[in-house]
Amino acid sequence: xxxxxxxxxxxxxxxxxxxxxxxxxxxxxxxxxxxxxxxxxxxxxxxxxxxxxxxxxxxxxxxxxxxxxxxxxxxxxxxxxxxxxxxxxxxxxxxxxxxxxxxxxxxxxxxxxxxxxxxxxxxxxxxxxxxxxxxxxxxxxxxxxxxxxxxxxxxxxxxxxxxxxxxxxxxxxxxxxxxxxxxxxxxxxxxxxxxxxxxxxxxxxxxxxxxxxxxxxxxxxxxxxxxxxxxxxxxxxxxxxxxxxxxxxxxxxxxxxxxxxxxxxxxxxxxxxxxxxxxxxxxxxxxxxxxxxxxxxxxxxxxxxxxxxxxxxxxxxxxxxxxxxxxxxxxxxxxxxxxxxxxxxxxxxxxxxxxxxxxxxxxxxxxxxxxxxxxxxxxxxxxxxxxxxxxxxxxxxxxxxxxxx
Numbered sequence: 001x002x003x004x005x006x007x008x009x010x011x012x013x014x015x016x017x018x019x020x021x022x023x024x025x026x027x028x029x030x031x032x033x034x035x036x037x038x039x040x041x042x043x044x045x046x047x048x049x050x051x052x053x054x055x056x057x058x059x060x061x062x063x064x065x066x067x068x069x070x071x072x073x074x075x076x077x078x079x080x081x082x083x084x085x086x087x088x089x090x091x092x093x094x095x096x097x098x099x100x101x102x103x104x105x106x107x108x109x110x111x112x113x114x115x116x117x118x119x120x121x122x123x124x125x126x127x128x129x130x131x132x133x134x135x136x137x138x139x140x141x142x143x144x145x146x147x148x149x150x151x152x153x154x155x156x157x158x159x160x161x162x163x164x165x166x167x168x169x170x171x172x173x174x175x176x177x178x179x180x181x182x183x184x185x186x187x188x189x190x191x192x193x194x195x196x197x198x199x200x201x202x203x204x205x206x207x208x209x210x211x212x213x214x215x216x217x218x219x220x221x222x223x224x225x226x227x228x229x230x231x232x233x234x235x236x237x238x239x240x241x242x243x244x245x246x247x248x249x250x251x252x253x254x255x256x257x258x259x260x261x262x263x264x265x266x267x268x269x270x271x272x273x274x275x276x277x278x279x280x281x282x283x284x285x286x287x288x289x290x291x292x293x294x295x296x297x298x299x300x301x302x303x304x305x306x307x308x309x310x311x312x313x314x315x316x317x318x319x320x321x322x323x324x325x326x327x328x329x330x331x332x333x334x335x336x337x338x339x340x341x342x343x344x345x346x347x348x349x350x351x352x353x354x355x356x357x358x359x360x361x362x363x364x365x366x367x368x369x370x371x372x373x374x375x376x377x378x379x380x381x382x383x384x385x386x387x388x389x390x391x392x393x394x395x396x397x398x399x400x401x402x403x404x405x
Contacts, residue, residue: 073248158191194214291320
């Protein structure tokens with residue numbers, strides 16, 4: 001059976017030239033970049049070159065780039081740096097404990113690598129609070145300002161650029177401005193930009209943030225490689241070596257760094273001011289419009305949120321969250337749709353691959369969806385090699401399935 005891949009938000013199909021880069025061991029110096037011999041120097045130079053290449057694509061300075069194992073680790077490095085700061089809250093300050101002001105604010109629709117680490121932070125004495133989202137899944141300036149007023153001791157805020165389940169795009173620049181207006185530069189603003197990379201216009205300096213996380217495998221690179229951008233160095237919680245200027249200790253993954261640089265250059269077109277709109281993004285929008293309009297004709301399709309239009313600037317055209325009813329008007333469980341489509345050769349998902357074993361849908365629930373609709377949601381995500389023919393085949397297959405389910 002021919003297979004059709006529509007789970008790009010989980011991981012991208014590797015580009016052929018990127019895969020060749022990974023598999024060609026002769027292309028990558030094998031020495032330890034920290035060694036002072038010739039082999040080590042070659043690896044160190046390769047790592048330096050990869051850092052410069054990544055910085056050029058992202059429109060930032062090379063010294064602001066730190067290689068990690070992926071978006072999750074990049075997020076965690078920033079979050080747990082809160083534990084290295086002088087703590088005048090919680091147990092050490094009765095007044096702070098009484099008013100329950102949070103130190104870390106995070107969007108209620110964040111990725112599990114942010115949302116689930118809140119529990120660990122709280123166990124270690126870092127008060128946290130979520131920022132509510134609107135029905136479209138985005139954080140509004142009003143929601144942000146309300147959270148800041150309620151939590152005057154906030155030191156860090158985490159807001160993702162593009163939601164990994166719904167494709168909702170947050171206006172990071174406007175939200176950063178709202179934070180600075182309330183707290184000036186005292187709050188560290190971190191952005192999970194994993195799903196934004198190569199998908200939307202991105203300018204880290206213009207956004208007014210302090211750090212951002214990225215992952216190679218979302219743009220066709222290898223797994224286990226990521227990037228953390230820091231406008232200014234932070235004090236990390238974990239130590240162990242001088243690698244990556246002590247931000248991420250441990251022997252560097254030279255091969256992964258080179259692969260990430262190749263992936264960035266392969267998928268992202270740049271100009272001196274950063275990203276520019278690309279032809280792939282334009283074509284993705286056309287395909288998404290076709291898909292949504294085709295599914296709407298069934299009369300059994302519900303986009304999530306319900307007011308998402310076929311062409312909608314609030315959402316990334318690369319990701320669609322939706323649900324379906326059967327002819328009796330009952331919401332079809334998302335897992336049923338995923339299995340049925342898989343049997344027909346189509347790969348889709350119910351949500352984040354990082355929480356695939358969890359039947360709860362916290363992001364959708366944060367948007368105000370009832371449990372039945374939340375559990376009926378499936379995520380359809382396309383990529384750089386998706387074709388209009390595949391989109392039409394998917395729409396036709398879903399239409400046919402709805403008659404039988």
